Amino acid sequence: DPYVKEARKQGYRSRAAFKLIEIDDKYKFLKPGGRIVDLGAAPGGWSQVAAQRVKAEEGRGKVVAIDMHGMDPITAVTIFKKDFYDEDAPQLLIEALGGEKADCVLSDMAAHATGHRQTDVINITALAEAGYDFAKTVLKPGGTYLAKVLRGGTESELLKMMKKDFATV
Numbered sequence: 001d002p003y004v005k006e007a008r009k010q011g012y013r014s015r016a017a018f019k020l021i022e023i024d025d026k027y028k029f030l031k032p033g034g035r036i037v038d039l040g041a042a043p044g045g046w047s048q049v050a051a052q053r054v055k056a057e058e059g060r061g062k063v064v065a066i067d068m069h070g071m072d073p074i075t076a077v078t079i080f081k082k083d084f085y086d087e088d089a090p091q092l093l094i095e096a097l098g099g100e101k102a103d104c105v106l107s108d109m110a111a112h113a114t115g116h117r118q119t120d121v122i123n124i125t126a127l128a129e130a131g132y133d134f135a136k137t138v139l140k141p142g143g144t145y146l147a148k149v150l151r152g153g154t155e156s157e158l159l160k161m162m163k164k165d166f167a168t169v
Contacts, residue, residue, distance in 0.1 A: 014045030016108050029144040033060045035097045039084050039131050040109030041065035047077045064096045090137045101140035107131035107147040121152030129158055
C-alpha cells in the first residue's frame with residue numbers, strides 16, 4: 001500500500017493521517033489555537049495531524065486523545081487510556097483542554113470487521129452515533145464533529161439527527 005509506505009516515510013503512525021489532511025485541506029476546521037478531542041485515537045495518526053495543524057507544539061492549540069487500548073506518547077498530545085463511554089470521560093477531557101470545550105471532535109473509530117458488510121456498516125455507524133452524542137457534550141457552539149462511516153443505508157438516520165445540531169453536515 002503506497003499510503004502506508006508514505007505514512008512511514010513522513011513519520012505518521014497510520015495511513016489515516018492522509019484522510020484527515022485531505023479533509024482539513026478542503027474544510028479548514030483544524031485552526032491554529034484550536035482545541036481538539038480525538039476519540040478512539042490509537043494508533044495516533046489523526047492526533048499527530050491535529051497537533052501539527054493547531055500548532056500544539058508551539059503551545060497555541062491543544063489535542064487530547066482518548067482510546068481504551070492506549071497508545072504511545074505523541075509530542076504535544078495529552079493521551080488517556082480510557083473508554084470514552086465512561087461517565088467521567090467528558091469532564092476529564094474538558095479539564096485537559098484547560099477547562100474549555102472543544103472546537104472539534106474527531107472520530108476515526110471502527111469496530112472490528114466481521115466480514116459481513118451489513119453488520120460492519122451497522123457497527124461503525126453505531127460508533128459514529130456514540131461519538132456524536134459525546135461530541136454534543138464536549139463541543140463548544142459552532143464546533144466541528146468529524147466521523148468516519150461506511151455507506152450502507154444506516155448512516156441516513158445519523159445524518160438526519162446531525163442536521164438538527166450542526167449548520168453544515
